Amino acid sequence: MSGIRVAPAKLSEFAAAIFRAHGMSVGDAATVAEVLVWANLRGVGSHGVTRIPSYLNFIRTGDLDPRARPTLRVLTSASFIQDCAQSAGPVAMMSASATALEMAATSGICMGLVSATTHTGAIGRYAEWLAERDFAAIVFVGGPPLMAYHGARTASLSTAPLAIAVPNSDGKPLLLDMASSVVASGRIRELAAMGKAIPEGWALDHDGNPTTDAAKAATLLPLGGPKGSGLSMLFECLTGIMAGTPVLTMLSSGPSSRRHAQNAAVIAVNIRTFRPLDEFRRDIGALAQEIRALPRRQGYDHLLLPGERGGRNAEERLHTGIPIDRRTWSKLCDIAISVGVRPPVTSE
Numbered sequence: 001m002s003g004i005r006v007a008p009a010k011l012s013e014f015a016a017a018i019f020r021a022h023g024m025s026v027g028d029a030a031t032v033a034e035v036l037v038w039a040n041l042r043g044v045g046s047h048g049v050t051r052i053p054s055y056l057n058f059i060r061t062g063d064l065d066p067r068a069r070p071t072l073r074v075l076t077s078a079s080f081i082q083d084c085a086q087s088a089g090p091v092a093m094m095s096a097s098a099t100a101l102e103m104a105a106t107s108g109i110c111m112g113l114v115s116a117t118t119h120t121g122a123i124g125r126y127a128e129w130l131a132e133r134d135f136a137a138i139v140f141v142g143g144p145p146l147m148a149y150h151g152a153r154t155a156s157l158s159t160a161p162l163a164i165a166v167p168n169s170d171g172k173p174l175l176l177d178m179a180s181s182v183v184a185s186g187r188i189r190e191l192a193a194m195g196k197a198i199p200e201g202w203a204l205d206h207d208g209n210p211t212t213d214a215a216k217a218a219t220l221l222p223l224g225g226p227k228g229s230g231l232s233m234l235f236e237c238l239t240g241i242m243a244g245t246p247v248l249t250m251l252s253s254g255p256s257s258r259r260h261a262q263n264a265a266v267i268a269v270n271i272r273t274f275r276p277l278d279e280f281r282r283d284i285g286a287l288a289q290e291i292r293a294l295p296r297r298q299g300y301d302h303l304l305l306p307g308e309r310g311g312r313n314a315e316e317r318l319h320t321g322i323p324i325d326r327r328t329w330s331k332l333c334d335i336a337i338s339v340g341v342r343p344p345v346t347s348e
Contacts, residue, residue, distance in 0.1 A: 003348040004329050005321030010344035012037045014336065015049055021339035022059055023066035028091045032121075035090035039122040040322045042310030044177075046186025047122040050328050053335065055088070055119065063260040064088060064118045070095050078107040081243055082114050089120035089262060093139075097126045100268035101135055108273035114264040115243035119143075120161075124177030124307070126266065127165035131173035134277055136269035139163045142232075142239035143262035144247055147181045147220040150229040153208025155219040157248065158262075159185055160232035165307070167271070169285025175307030180232040181220040188217050193327055239263035321347055 006014075015033035020026060032055070040048035058064035068087035074080045080099060084092040096114045103110035114120075123139045130137035143158040160180040165173045182202050191198055192214035203217035204210060211217055222228030240246040240263035247261055271280050288305055296303060317323075324332075333343045 004324050004326055005347045006324060006329075006344060007321050008037055008041055008318060011040070011049060011322055014332075014341070014344050015052060017341040018052060018332075018336055018339065019055075019066070021341055022056055024088070025067070028066070028088060031094055032088050032090045035094070035121040035125050037322070038125045038314075040324075041314040041317050042122075042124075043313035043317075044122055044184075044310065045324075046184050046190050048322075049324065049332060050190065051119065051121070051186070052332060056335065058118055058260055061260075062086075070114075070117075072099060074103075078103060078110045080110070080112045082112060084115055084117035086116060086118055086259075086261070089118045090125075092117040093120050093123065093126045093264060093266070094129070096264070096266045097129055097137075097139075097268070100266045101130055101133060104135060104268040104270045107270075109269050110267070112266045113239060113243040114266065115240075116245045116261055116263065118260060118262060120262055120264055122177065123161050123163040123264070124165070124175050124310070127163035127177070128173050128175050128307070130268050131165035131167045131175065134167050134271060136167075136271055137163070137165045138267040138269075139264065140235045140239065141262055141264040142236040142247060144260060146185050147222055147229070147232060148204060148208075149233070150222055150226040153204065153219075157222070157229055157232040158236065159220055160235040162231070162235070166284060167277075167281055168288060169281045170288075172311055173307065174284065174288070174305055175310070177307070177310075178223075180223055180228040180235070182223050182228070183220065185220055188214050188220070192217070194325065235265075239265050 012033045015036055016029040019029035019032055036049050036051060059066055065086045068085040070082045070084045070087050070092050072080055072082055082096045092114050096112045100110045100112045120141050123141055127137040127139045140162045142160055145155040145157055147157045147159050149156045163177045165175040168174050197212045198214045200212055204219040205216045206218040236248055243263055245263055271277050292303055336343050
């Protein structure tokens with residue numbers, strides 16, 4: 001990236017101010033900003049503040065209601081559906097995570113469905129949040145078609161991200177955060193904005209042919225072929241279809257239904273229900289040590305645990321600032337100035 005760096009706290013304040021200027025409450029704007037900056041801190045710029053223009057566009061088109069408040073339908077002592085009415089994805093997901101934790105604390109486990117929200121942001125944030133509070137977590141999302149079903153030429157499935165997290169003995173959760181596609185769609189948009197090529201096997205163009213031109217990439221390819229597309233299809237079954245707000249089948253009914261929408265599942269597990277927490281954490285730490293000590297192949301200086309690279313990025317960027325490419329920063333500054341928000345001071 002280019003040489004611009006922004007202090008994380010200042011970047012969060014900046015993003016929150018932009019969302020407040022577009023109708024969000026102080027609390028909701030802070031939540032959305034925190035989730036976006038979390039992604040930037042961990043090196044996942046595709047899900048960071050570069051998403052602000054698309055979120056604002058969702059507000060303009062009516063796909064995101066900045067004032068909407070999710071409403072809770074408790075189904076059993078261990079399950080719920082949260083009706084989101086197109087509220088901001090991070091707001092809906094943090095609310096659902098808190099509810100899942102509260103219910104799992106007494107029931108042992110809880111599954112909550114997040115129905116009809118908008119772009120959820122980096123879902124690793126919600127799984128990590130639960131693991132930081134000593135719960136195991138599984139989070140997955142279904143959404144609009146951006147990825148091809150294995151063997152198909154057109155976009156037919158969501159990239160369907162999955163995040164799993166557990167607490168660790170060192171206080172840093174193990175965190176898997178991945179898409180069902182070979183790469184996240186935001187990463188291709190990043191490379192297209194920088195005029196860079198993408199590797200073979202990432203995407204198809206508008207005609208359904210393989211491409212290495214990020215600007216021509218129209219349809220992502222599934223991770224592991226049928227494995228990735230199978231995951232995505234089943235995530236749609238377990239989120240939108242389960243909640244009664246399907247995305248993919250509704251899109252086939254005509255242009256009037258082509259609104260941006262996502263659904264998600266949040267599963268929280270109270271580890272203490274199954275065994276003493278300190279023993280669980282100890283055994284997770286022992287497993288981590290065993291993995292680190294494995295003999296390494298040539299070219300691998302060390303073996304990274306799930307979430308470790310992102311954690312290292314975050315530790316560094318808390319001190320050195322978050323890097324943002326100049327084109328993105330210029331666009332964000334133009335948006336901010338247009339609504340009377342002063343951009344923070346940056347460093348090179």
